[in-house]
Amino acid sequence: MNTVFLLVMLIGTAGWITSTVSLRVRSLQVQADRTERRLALLLDHLGIEEPEPAGMDEVRALIREDRQISAIKAYRRITGAGLAEAKLAVDALAVRLQKN
Incomplete structure (x- = not known):
């Protein structure tokens, strides 16, 4: 008891x-x-x-090669961002690159 x-x-x-x-x-x-x-x-x-973190040229190159998942992985490695934040940032960067 x-x-x-x-x-x-x-x-x-x-x-x-x-x-x-x-x-x-x-x-x-x-x-x-x-x-x-x-x-x-x-x-x-x-x-x-x-300021933009060093290494973003790699992310831009991956986006131009239409390798979104690799770009997100690279962004996470460079910035330490979480998955959702990295996806939003890469998507926004892709839109900016398409406009240029």
Whole structure:
């Protein structure tokens, strides 16, 4: 009986800790997103463009060769971006290249 009680208490405590940490992580993510948006607005207001990472010529060449997946992989390797962010960036770059 005593062991079952301790086990239930341990599981309950683990659940509480997990939910508390998850809430804190979500809160920090919201703060980081807000900070990124504010920084982007500030850079736009000041007319400052973020410098292009070295190696983007490789990404452009892959796009011109119609090798989108390889371009996304190269973009991720160069910038450290996630898959969704890299796909959006490569798609936007492809549109810009088609206009030129």
